Amino acid sequence: MKKFASLILMSVFAVLALHAQEKDLTVAGVVTDMDGVPLPGVSIVEVGTVNGTQTDFDGSYSIEVAVGSELRFSYLGMKTETRTVQSSNVLNIKMQEDLNQLSEVIVTALGIEKSKKALGYSAQEIDGDAFSEARETNIASSLAGKVAGVQVSNIATGAGGSSRVVIRGNSSISGNDAPLYVVDGIPIDNQNIDPADYAAGGVDYGDGISGINPDDVESMTVLKGPNAAALYGARAANGVILITTKTGGSKKKGIGVTFNSNLTSETIATMPTYQNRFGIGYDPSFGASGTTIIDGKEYEVLDPNQWQSWGPELNGQIVADWEDPTKTFAMVPQPSDNIRNFFQSGFTATNTVSFSSGDEKANMRLSLSNLGNEGIIPGSTYDRQTINFRGFANVTDRFSIDAKVNYIHHKGVNRPGLAASSSNVMSVLIQMPRHIDLDRLKDYKDENGDPFNFTTAFENPYWTINELQNEDERDRVIGFVSMNYKFNDWLNVRARTGTDFYTDERFSRRAIGSRSARTGRVSNYTWHVKENNSDILFTAEDDLSENWSGSLSVGASRLYSKTEVTGALGQSLRVPELYHITNAEQITPRYDKVEREMQSVYAAGQLAYKNYLFLDLTARNDWSSVLGINNYSFFYPSVSTSFVFTDALKLNSNVFSFGKLRAGYAEVGNDSNPYLTTLGYVSNTQTVNGQGQAAIQTQIPNPNLKNELTRSYEFGTDMRFFKNRVGIDFTYYNSSTKNQILPVNISSGTGFNRMVINAGEIQNEGVELLFNVTPIQLKNSFQWDLTLNYAKNKSKVVSLADGIETHIMSQDRWGTIEARPGEDFGNIVGFYYKRNENGEKLLDEYGRYQRDGNNVKILGNIQPDWIAGITNRFSYKGFTLSTLIDIKMGGELLSGTKYIQAARGTGRFTTKGLRQNEDGVWVGVADGVMENDYYVDDGNGNQVLHLAAGERSDIELDRVNLYGMWTRADIIEEFVLDASYISLREINLGYSFSEKLLAKTPFTSARISLVGRNLLYLQEHMDGIGVTPEAAFSSESGSQGSESYTLPSTRSVGVNLNVAF
């Protein structure tokens, strides 16, 4: 931080010095529309110079110019006005709407800028401010609720974790359903290396996009469908997210300095709920391993292996102390927030300073940023520093250069363990018996360094966070050089090369005595990841005649990527607390290398008629190294058209401002992961009795692998009314992906696990709606904007390969998530209650729930029915208030947390409907009817009918036979929860200081905002178990729709300060 503070001071002085300038005349005024509504953000430039400014939020401006100079006022959707400065100091302007020149441009594939009206497909742009004020550490996570058709899962893995973004549903079920991230025209690496595994756990070390500093982002554009992405090729089959970073701009005088500071605090929003009444054991005793005499009285000694919480009510029973059996201990429940108190408040501070400068010849921008985070788990921290330099120069009239270097450094310390690993503190905390005072576990080891705990059955959570540690550090450079040469006024060529490479060093250690590594463990892995992209693009653009214009781009590109890991795992440490690989007795080396290459040629052409009818054609051929020997090459075209019928039919009016119809058809090929085409034998790095070992690969390769192909069409319309105050953007799409490349599960009887198939079809159909309205716009500058986006998508598995019944995406003892032909993608399948034809649960001869044999059925689906986002934005003078409500309706989640709490009797739900019977035991009655007649002894040895088959049970069951049956009989149905939610995702209250207030300060602008994210669920249906409905522990598609031992989710609240000099 010190370094940054001094940098800022230096820059302040630099800027103050630059401010000493001389001017003839200060012109000021207000810019409004024809109705007198002030227009903020109108660009005002002194013609022929770089002198310029913008209007304030109330439409006012002031600029120092020489008398006689010309000022040009320009604003989106308005006719540009040019005025000559007279001697008057006041110059008020009324701007006229330009209905014919809706000139918004949008960056599309390959960095080609297009007028929005010419687009034949759906693309949505979000301004950078939307990510930098109320921010997420991972910029991709902040897309939640903001873009129609984009589904974002917030993953509770702490700062620096991965994000999961899916555009228009799952097209490929092989696990690669993430969009392609393209930064300034160059694709970046976004893999999550060594992701957390569903069963084995692990750590989320973050994905590629997590390195991008939100303060550097000018805008993000989401290219949703294959049409939009056709030119990015194979990897764009799941859509593209284009990130445009800030440049120096061309209207600055001297050096502009911007400083942004964002401070937020993270607190627990949801966490599991606990019963606070019952102790360990199975009823009616706590489960003793014996007794002991203390002060002449006999007391039970609790069995250290007994930690299921089905025991008696905790009412102060005196037993031998679990730590020191010479003392007594009163069995009383802990306060309900004792688990919450294990955690702390998190804190994140991000400071960014940027310098920019530029004129029409050249510009540059340099930004430096530092992020420091402390997580909610004590000792877990994440730091990120970025340096970003971007420069542009017109070397000659024809030749220009654009280049960028972005250096990213991040360091994670003790990132939380996830899923079912013992390094996940939740795996212990959700099953903690209720009489255990966590404070007594804080001294987690004894004088010998051995773990101290009340049981041998699981880890002391304080041991976990102190003795199971990890550290990772990544140094990454993303950069590009782009050169553009204009042959003449209609033909230019751009050649570009970009790289993204990093080294990621990962260290982890487990102390001797850890449950998962009793003899201790240390590992070091170094990852080297590199992705290089180079391309060349010729573009010809010209008016063909008075009515016709056109452009044609032809290009070629090459992608090479490599991921390499070296390192070793050491087990069995000779000397305690020496975490060095040479101190390990058992050493397992690791080396892996994965390489791929893709070469492509492509062409894109556009034809425009009278600026209201547009036709776009693209064609691309890829050669991918990962496919079968004779199938490297694949070709795919796209066509789209846009028709601005308001222009064509001259329908424009004050009511109907703009109307456009669009239609598109596209094909996109997709390849796969490398190494799916050949079979081999895996050499085992561990010996046994000194002998080497090897085994055949468990996956059957496919030597003739060919590309997947997505065919998609979409129709849409874009209409605006009441002078653009109401806008509707609607899209319907239908896409089908064939020849899925997919490792599917096959019968273990084959000896193999999986087989790579190259068949099958997935269909996605959906609609997207984006609705903008400005219901109130007052002359006093009060404005209310409402944006609503809505998307509905259905993914269906049409077919898989012959002999393949299902593709199991995840499997655990609490059920599977599958893709089965003829069914919806992502069905949750598992065991269910035995019921009669009326749907009543049939109880067994003891009055207990039963599952219906080994039959499984569809218990839910992980896809939502629809998702939506509602943004309200109010502005008045310098104030803005915006809220974002994020809605997901439908879809289910398979809850491993509920499963474990049901298995152990710790969940609050295991106390529902209990009453005390005459023996003082807490009992309940199962909700169901008897399957068979039920007889009881009448006291005289006769069996008399008590309940006939079909009668409702009144048989008293203790908790273990009531709620414990859910897991003992594996009635998975109980663990499938409705994942619908309405989330208050974001609130942002900001104030921009007016120019008048700033006039006497060195600042040119200043803005302060109070921000909050992930504040609360206005609605959720998680059955009170306290797990976030967005739970997922990894960004891999296999982890979706199921959660296990999810960490508490957090809300963040803070302040953002932005000043410019």
Added chain:
Amino acid sequence: MKPYKISKYLLALVAAVSLVYACTDDFQELNTNPALLSEEQLDVGLLLTRVQQEMIINGSNPIGTLANYAGYASSGGNRPFDGGFFSDEFAKGYRNLLNISEIIRLTDGDAEMQGQNAIARVMRVYIFHRLTDLYGDIPYSEAVKASSEVITQPMYDTQESIYGSMLDELKELSSVLSETQQGSFGDSDMMYQSDNEKWMRFANSLRLRIALRVRYVDEALAREHISELVNMDLIESNEENAFVPSSDDFDSNQNPVYNRLISNSGILPEHMGQTIVDLLNDQDDPRLTILVTPTPNSVMVADSVGDSNLLEYRGRPLGLEGLERDAYPTSDLSQIGLYYREPVIEMPVLYYSEVCFALAEAKLMLDLGSLEADVWYERGVRADMERYGIDEAEIASFLSSNSLDVVADEEAKLEMIMNQKNIALFPNELEAWSEWRRTGYPKILIGSMVGETDGQIPRRINYPVSEANVNSVNYQEVSTRIGGDLMTTKVWWDANPNVPYEHPGEILVPEP
């Protein structure tokens, strides 16, 4: 427009592109995983070592769930009659069968590798036998095909047909192995160092094990094979015992009991089963103190008085509920003996003592072989005691008071043989459980726990859930055929009409 100019630039571009980009020559190399061995690079011995590691070193566990069903163990808070403990056995068996099949495929027809080929074929029978004894009907004829001929949904063969096929295969292999064969695994074969004669004796002894197993369901078949086997070369001494030593080089190669101790802070949550402790205790068996530790309470008492005669040995019945459980506090329970807590022990496959007990039963029940049953019984007991290094005097003393002659009727003699066989099989819990299922001996007492089996010790284990998902037609077909994929369904050879004995409720619950 200037069409001529455009075409010129286009031509230049196409030329440039084709020069730079039309090169896919290195793609094949790029897309070959450098970490994998090809067929040509592979030494098939590496596969055999892996299979022996997984199927033998990691093949038995005297404190695991199956050991409960064998009378060996009583594992803590477990609910042994609930399913779900064996999810990996099926996949593990076939995964190793595939590697064995690869050895067979890669050595077939190679005159210099017939030694390896024959040994691999014996291992193949050994693994299939384990699998069918666990599950009953299993994929056999359509299972573990080479990757190019894979049958993704293999059908389930009946256990009857699998048994027939295994017996025939072993018969053939016996003669193949007794002829000189070229080719050796060397030390990659951790069991017999590729000694073909020992493998031949093992193949014959395994055939004896398999043939005897069908005695109650198809006596003719048992008779047909055993009558040949009594005159063939079987394992004839402890020196020829089939086992693989566990290994201390990596945790995964260690004795599972040692590993459990290490991974659980030196504390074993598992206790000994009542059945085996009582068998050893009641007959003053010298193996008692080797296999079993005294109870902690009795150690405290014995230490305080200095009298080792006060040491007590007490196992726990399985399937206890509530008060029954309280009657067996851990301080009054025995655990597995120190002999089996070392990192390196013999992981059992087939011992000479088992051959002796099999021949004793064959003589007693089928009148096959020349020597009398009591001779084989004594040899069996002696062999097992010698395995533990027990001296001759103790052996002789034990045998004199536990002779087969003390009981008169055939069934009582069989029970004595089977009880001794149960002890001698330790720690081979799968074989002990199978023999219990076949004969009903030793009698295993259980508490009032109901579980999924209505209070009965399981007769088989469930197929993995994945089979219902990915091989559903065959799964449904086999489930119907065997009478339901239940733990209580009996496998084909489990046909002794007297079994199970009435067990539930027989245990005495001492007053707490």
